[in-house]
Amino acid sequence: MTLRRALFACTVSLLLLVRSVAAAEMVSIAGEEINMRSGPGTEHEVLWKISDGFPLEVLATKGDWLQVQDFEGSSGWVHKKTTRATPHMIVKANRGTAQQINVRREPSTKAAVVATASYGVVFKTLERQGTWVKVEHGQGVTGWVEGSLLWGF
Incomplete structure (x- = not known):
């Protein structure tokens, strides 16, 4: 017992x-x-x-x-x-600064920058690849952001 x-x-x-x-x-x-x-x-x-x-x-x-x-x-x-x-994500990096994060064409810091985003910008999550997240903004911009810069997953 x-x-x-x-x-x-x-x-x-x-x-x-x-x-x-x-x-x-x-x-x-x-x-x-x-x-x-x-x-x-x-x-x-x-x-x-x-x-x-x-x-x-x-x-x-x-x-x-x-x-x-x-x-x-x-x-x-x-x-x-x-x-x-x-799933959606929000930019959590660079709070209180004018500095922006890069949204890139491919999941690499060497890839071309297709857009930038400020603290608090919301993205729809499309997919993940390693530490990178493919996102889409409401205005149609699609690209990759390093996951440590985002919150929501």
Whole structure:
């Protein structure tokens, strides 16, 4: 009987460990001017508005509401219907500076630069190759960005 309990305890511990190291659930905003609220319901204060594609990490759920956190660590609540699973990324590099990141033709620092982007610019994620991410901007620009410069995956 004690062996069975020990095996059960090990199994539960392993499941908890696997769950804790699992990748964070990410969503992106599906619509223009979505309200980020202070609590799970329309009766709660609107903290700010977020735009289409903005990536968020899901922290918890309550009914049809998601408690989420953005790339700067700010959190709030959004309704599930205002989100989608389509992966998006946001530029997290160079906060507080005018410096921009390069969007390149190929996944290499030697590849031609097709565009630049500032802190806070949102991209749709198309694919990943090693540490590089192929992204598309809403204005049609497509290219590769080194993953350490982005947040959302």
